[in-house]
Amino acid sequence: xxxxxxxxxxxxxxxxxxxxxxxxxxxxxxxxxxxxxxxxxxxxxxxxxxxxxxxxxxxxxxxxxxxxxxxxxxxxxxxxxxxxxxxxxxxxxxxxxxxxxxxxxxxxxxxxxxxxxxxxxxxxxxxxxxxxxxxxxxxxxxxxxxxxxxxxxxxxxxxxxxxxxxxxxxxxxxxxxxxxxxxxxxxxxxxxxxxxxxxxxxxxxxxxxxxxxxxxxxxxxxxxxxxxxxxxxxxxxxxxxxxxxxxxxxxxxxxxxxxxxxxxxxxxxxxxxxxxxxxxxxxxxxxxxxxxxxxxxxxxxxxxxxxxxxxxxxxxxxxxxxxxxxxxxxxxxxxxxxxxxxxxxxxxxxxxxxxxxxxxxxxxxxxxxxxxxxxxxxxxxxxxxxxxxxxxxxxxxxxxxxxxxxxxxxxxxxxxxxxxxxxxxxxxxxxxxxxxxxxxxxxxxxxxxxxxxxxxxxxxxxxxxxxxxxxxxxxxxxxxxxxxxxxxxxxxxxxxxxxxxxxxxxxxxxxxxxxxxxxxxxxxxxxxxxxxxxxxxxxxxxxxxxxxxxxxxxxxxxxxxxxxxxxxxxxxxxxxxx
Amino acid sequence: xxxxxxxxxxxxxxxxxxxxxxxxxxxxxxxxxxxxxxxxxxxxxxxxxxxxxxxxxxxxxxxxxxxxxxxxxxxxxxxxxxxxxxxxxxxxxxxxxxxxxxxxxxxxxxxxxxxxxxxxxxxxxxxxxxxxxxxxxxxxxxxxxxxxxxxxxxxxxxxxxxxxxxxxxxxxxxxxxxxxxxxxxxxxxxxxxxxxxxxxx
Numbered sequence: 001x002x003x004x005x006x007x008x009x010x011x012x013x014x015x016x017x018x019x020x021x022x023x024x025x026x027x028x029x030x031x032x033x034x035x036x037x038x039x040x041x042x043x044x045x046x047x048x049x050x051x052x053x054x055x056x057x058x059x060x061x062x063x064x065x066x067x068x069x070x071x072x073x074x075x076x077x078x079x080x081x082x083x084x085x086x087x088x089x090x091x092x093x094x095x096x097x098x099x100x101x102x103x104x105x106x107x108x109x110x111x112x113x114x115x116x117x118x119x120x121x122x123x124x125x126x127x128x129x130x131x132x133x134x135x136x137x138x139x140x141x142x143x144x145x146x147x148x149x150x151x152x153x154x155x156x157x158x159x160x161x162x163x164x165x166x167x168x169x170x171x172x173x174x175x176x177x178x179x180x181x182x183x184x185x186x187x188x189x190x191x192x193x194x195x196x197x198x199x200x201x202x203x204x205x206x207x208x209x210x211x212x213x214x215x216x217x218x219x220x221x222x223x224x225x226x227x228x229x230x231x232x233x234x235x236x237x238x239x240x241x242x243x244x245x246x247x248x249x250x251x252x253x254x255x256x257x258x259x260x261x262x263x264x265x266x267x268x269x270x271x272x273x274x275x276x277x278x279x280x281x282x283x284x285x286x287x288x289x290x291x292x293x294x295x296x297x298x299x300x301x302x303x304x305x306x307x308x309x310x311x312x313x314x315x316x317x318x319x320x321x322x323x324x325x326x327x328x329x330x331x332x333x334x335x336x337x338x339x340x341x342x343x344x345x346x347x348x349x350x351x352x353x354x355x356x357x358x359x360x361x362x363x364x365x366x367x368x369x370x371x372x373x374x375x376x377x378x379x380x381x382x383x384x385x386x387x388x389x390x391x392x393x394x395x396x397x398x399x400x401x402x403x404x405x406x407x408x409x410x411x412x413x414x415x416x417x418x419x420x421x422x423x424x425x426x427x428x429x430x431x432x433x434x435x436x437x438x439x440x441x442x443x444x445x446x447x448x449x450x451x452x453x454x455x456x457x458x459x460x461x462x463x464x465x466x467x468x469x470x471x472x473x474x475x476x477x478x479x480x481x482x483x484x485x486x487x488x489x490x491x492x493x494x495x496x497x498x499x500x501x502x503x504x505x506x507x508x509x510x511x512x513x514x515x516x517x518x519x520x521x522x523x524x525x526x527x528x529x530x531x532x533x534x535x536x537x538x539x540x541x542x543x544x545x546x547x548x549x550x551x552x553x554x555x556x557x558x559x560x561x562x563x564x565x566x567x568x569x570x571x572x573x574x575x576x577x578x
Numbered sequence: 579x580x581x582x583x584x585x586x587x588x589x590x591x592x593x594x595x596x597x598x599x600x601x602x603x604x605x606x607x608x609x610x611x612x613x614x615x616x617x618x619x620x621x622x623x624x625x626x627x628x629x630x631x632x633x634x635x636x637x638x639x640x641x642x643x644x645x646x647x648x649x650x651x652x653x654x655x656x657x658x659x660x661x662x663x664x665x666x667x668x669x670x671x672x673x674x675x676x677x678x679x680x681x682x683x684x685x686x687x688x689x690x691x692x693x694x695x696x697x698x699x700x701x702x703x704x705x706x707x708x709x710x711x712x713x714x715x716x717x718x719x720x721x722x723x724x725x726x727x728x729x730x731x732x733x734x735x736x737x738x739x740x741x742x743x744x745x746x747x748x749x750x751x752x753x754x755x756x757x758x759x760x761x762x763x764x765x766x767x768x769x770x771x772x773x774x775x776x777x778x779x
Contacts, residue, residue: 135600140607144654145600164654198759199596200654323648 016187021151021177022051024188025115028158030058031191034086036077036448037061038070042090044130045117047182049088062448062477065469067094069441071101072467075110076445079428080403080453082236084165085112085445091119092130095137095176100435102141102172107432108257109234111170113161121149121178134176143171151184159194168202169321170234204322204336211342214316214333215349217290223358224250225288225313227273227281227302230257230431231295231320237340238262238424241294244347249354251362253281255296257431260421264400270362274302275566276413279373280365282564282572285310287361294318295339298328299432308571318342372577373563378418384557385533387411387486391418393536394456394484397544402454403428405446407439407463410492413562415458425450437466443481444473454482454544461487461513471523474549482543483551485516488558496561520551527551583641588617590662590669590740591647593632594624594752596655596761605632605656608649614638618671620737626752628761629657635738657752662742669740673718674700675709675725676732682707685728695721706731 019027025048029037037059041049052061064070067089074085089095095116105112119128135147144164148157154177161173218224226248232241238261245252245262251270254261262269271278273285282304285291291313296302303309306328317324317331318339325334335342377388391414394402400420405428406412412429421427428446430438443457464485474481495509520527526546530539536554543550566575595601602621609616617635624631636643643661650659679702682688688707692698696717701708709725711718718735 136603139600139603140611147599197654198761199657321652323645323652327645327648 016189018185019188020047020051021148021154021181021184021186022048024151024154024186024191025158025177025182026051026055026059027188028155028191029086030055031193032158032162033083035060037086037088038064038073038077038445039088040064040067040070040090040094041088042092042094042117042130044091044119044179045088045094045115045182047179048115048117048177060448061088062444062473064441065472066467067097068100068437069444069467069470069473071098071105071112071114072435072438072441073445073448073470073473074112074114075101075105075108075438076405076428076442076447077449078105078110078112078445079442079449080425080446080455081449082425083111083449084162085110087112087114088116089114090117090130091134092132094130095134096132098174099137099141100433102138102174104430104433104435104438105172106141106143108430109170109230110172111165112172113158113165114172114174116174116176117182118147118176118178120180122180124149124178134174138174141172142174145174145176147176147178148181149178151181151186154181155188155191156194159192160197163194163197164200168200203320203338203341206335206337206342206345208345210333210335211345212349214292214318214335215346217314217316217333218248218250218292218346219349219351221290223284223288224248224290224292224355225284226250226252226292226294227255227285227296228252228258228261228294229255229296231318231339232258232261233424235295235320235338235340237295237338237343240340240343240347242266244343244350247347247352248350249352249359250292251355251359253278255299255302255431256416256429257427258296259416259427260424263422264420265422268359270359271366272417274299275304275568276417276562276564277302277566278366278417279369279564279575279577280362282566282575283365284362286312286571286573288313290314290316292316292318293329293331294343295320297321297324300328303328304566304570304572304574308573318346369564369577377414380557382557385531385536385554386560387414387488387556388418389533390484390486390536390540390554390556391415391458393540395420397537397540398454398456402426402456403446403450405429405439405443405455405457407457407459408434408436408493409460409463410488410496410560410562411458411460411486413493414486417562436460436463439463440467440483441470441473443483444470444477444479447479447481455480456482456484458484458486460492461485461489461516462491462511464516465511465513468519471520471525474525475523478548480547481549483520483549484543485551485553486556487513487516487553488556488560489513490558492560493562495559499559499561500565500567516551516553525549525551527553529553529555531555584639586637586639588635588637588664589640589643590664590667590738591632591634591636591643591650591659592662592740592742593634593650593659594657595630595632596657597628597630598655601653601655604653605634605650608646609634609636612642612646614642614646618738620739622739624752625749626756628763629752629756633738633740660742662740666744667740667742669714669738670712671715671718671736671738672710672712673721673733673735675711675721675730676706677709677725678729678731679704679707681728691724695724697721
């Protein structure tokens with residue numbers, strides 16, 4: 001068994017130095033390669049902020065407007081940079097405000113390390129001012145959490161936190177540090193990164209036999225179908241995945257979080273899976289003979305009704321998390337492991353093929369979907385604009401090079417369906433948790449994580465009002481985020497369900513909004529509102545060419561529905577085109 | 579799917595863990611989140627120093643138990659989790675019964691009670707007597723019904739402890755584990771009740 005030892009440490013002090021827990025924490029962050037922290041100060045984290053005052057040149061602290069904004073920004077940063085997002089918050093309300101973001105990061109496997117201040121250790125359990133039991137509150141929504149009450153623990157605990165957050169199936173980690181430990185001076189022996197914890201196995205051992213069995217199934221298949229998820233991106237296995245897809249010649253479809261792992265325009269990329277995914281990928285899931293699932297977890301929004309999901313198919317499931325294998329869909333061959341390792345093994349064993357006829361079946365469905373849905377959504381003849389045509393126009397200008405950050409609801413589904421992605425790590429959205437209010441702060445973080453790229457946040461009028469205070473963060477940092485509000489004056493997705501399943505009983509989905517452009521202006525952010533199609537290209541160009549942030553509000557059709565749709569409780573084969 | 583996978587029965591889940599504060603919650607919520615009732619839970623040291631052992635009993639289908647065990651094993655501080663049917667383990671529960679000594683002495687032959695129920699007297703006082711039995715649920719239950727008519731004052735039963743009939747394999751691995759990478763002492767809060775010695779603001 002290997003024993004943990006990594007050479008990378010802080011310039012090894014010849015003698016231990018006496019530092020505070022706070023200083024040790026910041027030194028640890030620097031060794032971990034942290035350059036950006038999203039945070040908000042408060043009483044119980046003041047010693048850390050005091051230490052941070054002297055680290056201004058090494059650590060860029062972004063003052064957010066709400067801790068939820070902080071953690072969503074950390075998530076956005078992690079998603080575009082591939083690094084760990086770091087978030088600071090104080091005890092009590094500061095920490096509880098992180099919970100939504102933690103749950104979001106947990107379900108979407110986003111590596112985030114949150115540092116929360118906590119009351120003095122001797123006050124724990126006394127209902128002290130701003131004391132809350134953060135460890136127990138966050139246990140269900142963290143991959144790991146730990147309370148530090150003694151400064152001596154800090155180097156080792158922070159090392160573990162980063163290792164756990166980013167290794168294996170990534171996830172959020174929360175470290176709660178009592179105020180006395182932040183102040184306490186101790187002998188700091190330097191910082192050593194962690195690369196091993198004895199009770200923790202980030203990657204299951206690859207079983208060659210299963211890889212061979214999977215290859216045999218794939219080689220015999222007449223109508224194989226690849227469905228991939230974010231695991232490909234989290235494992236940085238895009239190249240390995242592309243090689244596998246191209247050699248096998250198998251049509252491949254993506255989950256929302258997998259989008260962009262191979263370009264939208266790739267000839268074997270047949271589209272999006274799930275409730276609002278494309279027609280072919282959904283219908284043909286129930287016609288393929290071998291279903292190859294890679295780094296995805298068979299979420300109910302992808303599978304629809306499980307007892308009618310791909311029952312005819314043999315299932316090959318590649319996943320790094322053994323708990324995902326057979327959780328929702330029983331696999332014929334489970335390929336445990338990191339797909340960056342297992343995909344090349346598999347590629348080596350499979351025959352080079354072209355499934356031309358089978359691929360044509362997908363293209364035939366695409367043709368039907370264009371006819372029934374896509375054409376009218378992207379080229380509407382209605383006086384009002386559609387969400388789809390806005391995305392189409394945006395594609396024409398960005399050429400698929402932009403990072404698209406979306407919130408949750410109709411605009412999210414439309415953006416995921418129609419946005420072009422040439423590059424990986426370009427689609428940032430709240431997939432599993434469906435967190436409205438995610439997009440604006442996540443877009444800020446996304447830009448900090450990929451400063452050379454254009455970041456466009458696409459947000460609904462409802463979701464924007466959940467976290468619009470982060471416009472303040474944009475104002476203060478001068479970060480360049482383009483914001484498109486697709487305003488349909490409704491909570492559109494709920495309204496769509498009410499229309500389709502609740503006899504148009506529109507219960508509390510009629511939402512009024514402020515003058516968004518005026519709100520932006522109040523934060524000294526340029527903006528524009530358009531409600532006429534002929535202004536769209538110019539407005540998008542103006543937005544993208546303006547230096548700094550820009551808010552573009554586009555008034556779109558009030559009662560448009562996102563189709564196709566697999567109604568809840570239905571099989572993927574029962575997908576509706578209208 | 580076979581009936582065996584979907585039919586509910588008692589399962590004994592054995593979990594080897596680090597000795598870490600908060601881990602009990604992390605494991606317990608895996609059940610409560612899915613609205614599964616833990617029928618019995620025992621945590622204790624294992625045969626290896628610094629490695630803890632949970633014994634958890636639930637009534638569920640094997641399919642569900644299998645998934646639960648994978649979720650448990652996924653936790654960072656869990657070394658290994660297993661599940662077994664009752665047939666695969668040797669298990670015991672301990673029960674204590676408090677009865678008025680007067681009543682017992684007058685109405686029942688204590689000696690006969692003890693003999694017939696495999697019980698022993700733990701405490702014998704003028705005012706009450708405490709009996710103890712060890713065994714399966716039916717056995718400890720049996721004595722309740724016998725003592726109930728005589729005014730059972732207090733009854734308590736322990737969680738189940740279970741030894742896996744076939745557990746030699748993991749014991750060796752565990753020992754090797756601890757030899758190569760010794761566990762750490764848990765750091766508990768030494769500051770509690772020392773408020774006056776600590777600066778606050």
